[in-house]
Amino acid sequence: MASPQMNAVISQTDFPGLKLRGRGKVRDIYELGDRLLVVATDRLSAFDVVLPTPIPDKGRVLTQLSLFWFEKLASVVPHHVIQASNFGGQLAPYASALAGRAMLVRRTDPVPIECVVRGYISGSGWKDYQRTGAICGIPLPKGLRESDRLPEPIFTPSTKATTGHDENISFEETVSRIGRPLAERLRDTSLALYRQASEHAAARGIIIADTKFEFGLLGSDLIWIDEALTPDSSRFWPADLYSPGQAQPSFDKQYVRDYLERIGWDKRPPGPALPADVVAATRDKYRDSYQRITGQALD
Ligand SMILES: Nc1ncnc2c1ncn2[C@@H]1O[C@H](COP(=O)(O)OP(=O)(O)OP(=O)(O)O)[C@@H](O)[C@H]1O
Ligand SMILES: [Mg+2]
CATH class of the missing domain: 3.30.200.20 (Phosphorylase Kinase; domain 1)
Structure with a gap:
């Protein structure tokens, strides 16, 4: 260390x-x-x-x-x-x-769209699906269970809210905000990144359930900005423990979210301080995600 x-x-x-x-x-x-x-x-x-x-x-x-x-x-x-x-x-x-x-x-000039790709159904996607049978207007097969793998990865953009929560939007809504050519480029690039990253992660025993990309423009060039496939922007699940029909254990801040739910915090600021054991376990999860994905220890 x-x-x-x-x-x-x-x-x-x-x-x-x-x-x-x-x-x-x-x-x-x-x-x-x-x-x-x-x-x-x-x-x-x-x-x-x-x-x-x-x-x-x-x-x-x-x-x-x-x-x-x-x-x-x-x-x-x-x-x-x-x-x-x-x-x-x-x-x-x-x-x-x-x-x-x-x-x-x-x-760059950030494009005001969060480019979410989902290969599995979880989080806000699972909520939308239960309510409407679709995510961001993309109809999905009936009978999916929580955490099921989708027939193929889908692009489910959301707005980049300056305050409050991001909001899922349809592809057509994305088109009306930024134009069709750019919307299609974002979608195709995001799906290509997700597919290649998932393949790498799968070989290392990790499922990338979903992830969020951000892009910026430099002139007419599209540039990948912000962060890339981290535990903050993605859901990483250990493949050996994968068991659809419920929420999955993960290498991200789900552990902290579960703690916050348990203590009944109302999710309004200020947030509560975290006890030492939650801090230590969360640190381990972040470090572990790095080590599993890259094959190297952080230090
Ligand atoms: N190359 C870049 N050019 C312009 N802006 C960038 C670039 N890389 C990252 N950013 C911006 O920097 C910020 C990163 O900070 P951080 O991830 O902490 O923000 P955040 O709280 O997630 O805010 P947001 O929800 O606005 O992304 C983001 O607003 C992101 O869009
Ligand atoms: Mg961010």
Whole structure:
């Protein structure tokens, strides 16, 4: 294990010499001309609320796993990463805080659609299906059980809400928001990424039940941005424990969500602090997802 000094837990960055562009729920973003510095902190959000307790190593897992996938799937679509180590120049003073958790990326115009792909039926997809027999307007066979594999992966976009929860929308609604050519490109690219990633993960004993991609435009080029197939953006299930007809154990923050349900939190901010055992188990799950998928330990 690396020394705690090298891998400090970071809930929020503070780099006075840099221009802060904003803080997302998990990432702090700085502006450097036509580039962005995206720093994954150890914050965890659940039910769209950032909890007060950080998860050690979470930011590094998100960044290192994203880098793994960006590179592995680079032939499908170009990604936004310029550099993710050896931060020099004006970043040099912050090098130790940035280590392992930051990426220097090309600044794009984000497309305001969350590109969700589902290979299995779970979460909001399962809820929609039970109510309507469809997800995002895509009709599905009758009689599916929770967590069943879908006949084929489906593209189920949602809006990128600036406040509140994202909302599932149909493909035609996506077309009316961003135009058909771009909507089709998003769909085809997302499905291609999902298929290739699922194949890799399956060989390593992991089911990618669903995942969410974000894309940006640089001129007319479509660029894969944000994070790539992490436990925050995806549902990862251990294949050996897969058993449809119920919710699945997972390598993501479902463990925290279950805890929050158990204590009866009303899901309104502020979120409750997490006890040490929940923090430790969650940290293990994030680290384990990295190790299983990449075949390497995080440190
Ligand atoms: N290359 C890029 N160009 C422009 N914006 C980017 C790029 N990469 C990531 N972003 C944006 O940076 C933010 C990442 O922060 P974070 O993931 O913490 O946000 P979030 O709370 O999930 O917010 P959101 O729901 O808006 O994505 C996102 O808004 C994402 O769209
Ligand atoms: Mg995000």
